[in-house]
Amino acid sequence: xxxxxxxxxxxxVELNCTTKMFCDCPNRPGDDPNVNTCPTCLWFPGxxxxxxxxxxxxxxxxxxxxxxxxxPLSAFDxxxxxxxxxxxxxxxxxxxxxxxxxxGIDITNEDGKTKRLRLHHIHMEEDVAKLVHEMEGRLxxxxxxxxxxxxxxxxxxxxxxxxxxxxxxxxxxALRTQVRYVGSSECSMENGTMRVDANISIRPxxxxxxxxxxxxxxxxxxxxxxxxxxxxxxxxxACMQAGETIxxxxxxxxxxxxxxxxxRTKFEGPCVPxxxxxxxxxxxxxxxxxxxxxxxMPAARAERFVKQHGLTDEEANFLSSDxxxxxxxxxxxxxxxxxxxxxxxxxxxxxxAVKDRQLDLSSSPVTPARFASLLRMLSQDEINANAAxxxxxxLFDSDESPKxxxxxxxxQQVSDPKALDGLIDKVLTAQxxxxxKVRGGQDKxxxxxxxxxxxxxxxxxxxxxxxxxLVKKLSEIL
Amino acid sequence: MDSIFFYRNLEIVAPxxxxxxxxxxxxxxxxxxxGWPTEAxxxxxxxxxxxxxxxxxxxxxxxGAFVCGSTHMSEFGFGLAGxxxxxALRRQAADVELVLDLMGESRLAALHAAACGFKxxxxxxxxxxxxxxxxxxxxxxxxxxxxxNIREILQTIAGPDELDFSIPDEEIPNFSPQEIDPQKTTIGxxxxxxxxxxxxxxxxxxxxxxxxxxAGFSLREMSLPDFSLFxxxxxxxxxxxxxxxxxxxxxxxxxxxxxxxxxxNDMYLLSRGAxxxxxxxxxxxxxxxxxxxxxxxxxxxxxxxxxxLTDMQLLLSQADFLVFPIDNGATSGASELLAxxxxxxxxxxxxxxxxxxxLYLPPVSGAAxxxxxxxxxxxxxxxxxxxxxxxxxxxxxxx
Numbered sequence: 001x002x003x004x005x006x007x008x009x010x011x012x013v014e015l016n017c018t019t020k021m022f023c024d025c026p027n028r029p030g031d032d033p034n035v036n037t038c039p040t041c042l043w044f045p046g047x048x049x050x051x052x053x054x055x056x057x058x059x060x061x062x063x064x065x066x067x068x069x070x071x072p073l074s075a076f077d078x079x080x081x082x083x084x085x086x087x088x089x090x091x092x093x094x095x096x097x098x099x100x101x102x103x104g105i106d107i108t109n110e111d112g113k114t115k116r117l118r119l120h121h122i123h124m125e126e127d128v129a130k131l132v133h134e135m136e137g138r139l140x141x142x143x144x145x146x147x148x149x150x151x152x153x154x155x156x157x158x159x160x161x162x163x164x165x166x167x168x169x170x171x172x173x174a175l176r177t178q179v180r181y182v183g184s185s186e187c188s189m190e191n192g193t194m195r196v197d198a199n200i201s202i203r204p205x206x207x208x209x210x211x212x213x214x215x216x217x218x219x220x221x222x223x224x225x226x227x228x229x230x231x232x233x234x235x236x237x238a239c240m241q242a243g244e245t246i247x248x249x250x251x252x253x254x255x256x257x258x259x260x261x262x263x264r265t266k267f268e269g270p271c272v273p274x275x276x277x278x279x280x281x282x283x284x285x286x287x288x289x290x291x292x293x294x295x296x297m298p299a300a301r302a303e304r305f306v307k308q309h310g311l312t313d314e315e316a317n318f319l320s321s322d323x324x325x326x327x328x329x330x331x332x333x334x335x336x337x338x339x340x341x342x343x344x345x346x347x348x349x350x351x352x353a354v355k356d357r358q359l360d361l362s363s364s365p366v367t368p369a370r371f372a373s374l375l376r377m378l379s380q381d382e383i384n385a386n387a388a389x390x391x392x393x394x395l396f397d398s399d400e401s402p403k404x405x406x407x408x409x410x411x412q413q414v415s416d417p418k419a420l421d422g423l424i425d426k427v428l429t430a431q432x433x434x435x436x437k438v439r440g441g442q443d444k445x446x447x448x449x450x451x452x453x454x455x456x457x458x459x460x461x462x463x464x465x466x467x468x469x470l471v472k473k474l475s476e477i478l
Numbered sequence: 479m480d481s482i483f484f485y486r487n488l489e490i491v492a493p494x495x496x497x498x499x500x501x502x503x504x505x506x507x508x509x510x511x512x513g514w515p516t517e518a519x520x521x522x523x524x525x526x527x528x529x530x531x532x533x534x535x536x537x538x539x540x541x542g543a544f545v546c547g548s549t550h551m552s553e554f555g556f557g558l559a560g561x562x563x564x565x566a567l568r569r570q571a572a573d574v575e576l577v578l579d580l581m582g583e584s585r586l587a588a589l590h591a592a593a594c595g596f597k598x599x600x601x602x603x604x605x606x607x608x609x610x611x612x613x614x615x616x617x618x619x620x621x622x623x624x625x626x627n628i629r630e631i632l633q634t635i636a637g638p639d640e641l642d643f644s645i646p647d648e649e650i651p652n653f654s655p656q657e658i659d660p661q662k663t664t665i666g667x668x669x670x671x672x673x674x675x676x677x678x679x680x681x682x683x684x685x686x687x688x689x690x691x692x693a694g695f696s697l698r699e700m701s702l703p704d705f706s707l708f709x710x711x712x713x714x715x716x717x718x719x720x721x722x723x724x725x726x727x728x729x730x731x732x733x734x735x736x737x738x739x740x741x742x743n744d745m746y747l748l749s750r751g752a753x754x755x756x757x758x759x760x761x762x763x764x765x766x767x768x769x770x771x772x773x774x775x776x777x778x779x780x781x782x783x784x785x786x787l788t789d790m791q792l793l794l795s796q797a798d799f800l801v802f803p804i805d806n807g808a809t810s811g812a813s814e815l816l817a818x819x820x821x822x823x824x825x826x827x828x829x830x831x832x833x834x835x836x837l838y839l840p841p842v843s844g845a846a847x848x849x850x851x852x853x854x855x856x857x858x859x860x861x862x863x864x865x866x867x868x869x870x871x872x873x874x875x876x877x
Contacts (some may be wrong), residue, residue: 046606048643276613283610
């Protein structure tokens with residue numbers, strides 16, 4: 001029997017707020033253990049949660065960025081469970097009235113077709129403390145770090161629209177791009193700012209059955225999500241073939257062994273409304289204010305790049321997938337650089353150079369203005385491409401203008417025929433065989449001659465002029 | 479005094495300026511005062527010393543009041559078993575007592591102390607630094623021999639607090655003295671609560687209604703057929719909230735943490751088992767039952783609560799205030815049984831379910847009756863106290 005999978009995802013995204021969700025402690029989980037704590041996030045008796053406006057704004061913009069509909073009324077509940085990472089005994093989460101409903105992301109699936117993957121809802125919740133398991137000699141001990149306790153999270157719950165691991169991975173990549181775009185989170189699975197649980201069930205292909213699902217946790221990269229889902233589909237299919245019943249439970253992905261293993265589940269019950277956190281009421285005006293803060297989303301931006309700047313779909317998608325890259329590109333266009341030149345030099349030269357130096361585009365000393373002035377010299381034939389690449393290196397180490405660097409270090413392109421004449425004669429004398437090949441109509445040989453002249457000119461000659469002069473000289477000698 | 483006080487403030491403080499200068503206030507150990515043991519009557523918080531002052535403590539001190547200590551309280555203020563609420567007034571060790579009111583504790587304690595007891599509107603007074611059990615029902619009640627004290631203290635502690643976001647954005651009542659014209663004030667009395675009284679107690683209640691009539695108020699008989707549901711709703715909603723919220727009292731950091739257990743699950747079970755008293759345990763079990771085994775009943779109770787709130791609002795659109803009997807039930811205090819506790823508070827619990835203000839006035843001294851409760855709409859606290867003051871003045875021979 002052929003089986004197909006029905007997959008839904010639950011994605012926790014940690015918002016990059018300056019403070020925690022219910023107190024003023026810094027939201028920096030990576031600091032030394034337990035430095036960012038107060039009576040509220042340590043859940044001392046008598047402490048009161050004070051809901052952060054920033055968390056509400058960042059969460060709301062995230063929802064709008066995923067086309068979800070913000071609800072006029074949402075509220076926090078107490079999700080009860082006992083575990084040392086939650087000494088309060090309950091987690092504040094929006095179980096009954098979530099912040100937003102609906103929404104979705106379009107992806108291109110394996111068949112090259114556009115597929116809409118819908119969201120069920122998005123709700124806010126506080127993160128719990130982090131448990132660190134260590135050995136003290138031969139005694140296993142567990143330590144609790146409360147830096148993360150109370151960090152603001154949103155949980156994005158999808159509809160069970162996914163059928164393949166590929167769709168899940170494409171969805172997560174697109175989700176990550178869009179959330180980064182709106183600036184609410186870094187969404188890194190490797191750093192734990194995005195955590196994904198997958199609910200997977202299988203059914204005979206072509207039926208509408210909804211069978212018992214299994215939840216899989218503990219994947220820390222998008223690739224692992226794909227691998228874990230693929231493994232779970234084949235595991236469940238084998239169970240079905242063998243006539244075993246699938247029972248509702250949770251499994252952990254083991255990235256080393258590349259398989260899922262059953263885990264003990266936490267005891268969880270229905271949630272009770274929390275009377276201390278006020279109900280959140282969003283007015284249409286406020287929602288519109290948030291919407292006005294929304295940047296142009298990647299899909300819309302890519303489409304515009306194709307139309308306005310004549311880029312290919314692939315180029316436009318690449319440029320618009322990272323908001324910083326897109327902003328940089330548009331700044332170059334604003335400085336009068338031709339779109340193709342800007343695109344090409346940004347993708348092939350600047351981005352790799354910035355990465356090599358472990359910088360970001362926004363923090364690198366090569367600002368759009370400086371990079372544009374370099375590219376302008378290139379397009380006006382003041383320097384050649386070789387020189388431009390070398391000047392770029394200097395731009396990282398000095399704050400002088402590209403023009404000054406070019407002049408001071410003699411990178412100007414030599415375009416004066418008189419200066420090149422002597423060099424060309426020398427090369428022609430030294431390479432009689434190649435000259436013969438050119439005359440025999442071999443174009444490659446011409447390239448070799450140009451290269452030799454360029455080498456003699458210390459890389460600074462204008463290749464167009466060299467070619468013109470060579471063509472002229474070779475025809476004269478004939 | 480050790481039999482009354484859980485902790486005594488032995489500082490010798492020079493009287494401070496402020497309109498509460500010289501007023502001695504006894505609190506309960508569920509109200510945080512930095513450095514004071516704040517165990518809220520439970521072993522689960524054994525050795526817990528508060529880190530910060532509760533907002534009400536900070537405001538009282540700023541107004542010149544002297545917080546003289548905390549009195550023994552029942553576990554998390556639930557019921558009056560083990561509580562000494564009212565004793566500090568009776569023994570003249572304090573002018574005012576602050577008593578956590580979950581189901582009417584401050585009003586019943588006032589009855590025992592023959593003092594006035596007031597439960598303010600829900601959301602009027604900051605809960606920051608207050609340890610409780612049923613967040614949507616409880617608030618800090620006040621006991622005093624005179625209502626001026628209560629009025630002035632409310633003026634000091636009521637209103638918005640940047641540390642308590644749960645206070646609704648509403649206009650705070652003005653607690654300065656105000657005139658009451660009894661002829662223009664209608665007081666409704668509901669027949670159903672009286673049906674639950676024994677014959678002699680009903681006769682006694684009629685006596686209080688007569689006092690209102692004599693004072694010139696116009697009285698109106700009204701009906702609230704579902705009055706008996708207040709108790710039931712409180713029992714279900716209150717116990718579910720308690721069971722969920724009391725999760726934080728896990729006896730791991732404070733209280734009797736179990737040692738030598740195999741794993742942390744056992745440690746939680748044993749520690750919590752050792753932490754709570756019998757009454758509280760049965761309450762938490764009941765709440766856990768409704769939350770995990772019969773959630774539908776909890777949802778129904780929430781719906782009935784909303785309906786009762788509407789019923790009450792309707793009555794208060796036809797009368798300015800309502801008068802209720804008070805009854806301390808068949809058992810008088812120390813029962814550790816849940817059913818007995820709810821019986822004891824059957825006459826007071828309505829105001830905790832609705833969040834409306836309620837005032838207990840003791841009987842005229844020497845009279846045989848038990849006194850009565852007056853209740854008003856939400857945020858009518860100042861007017862309600864003014865009516866009380868008017869009545870007390872009348873007893874003293876008019877203005």
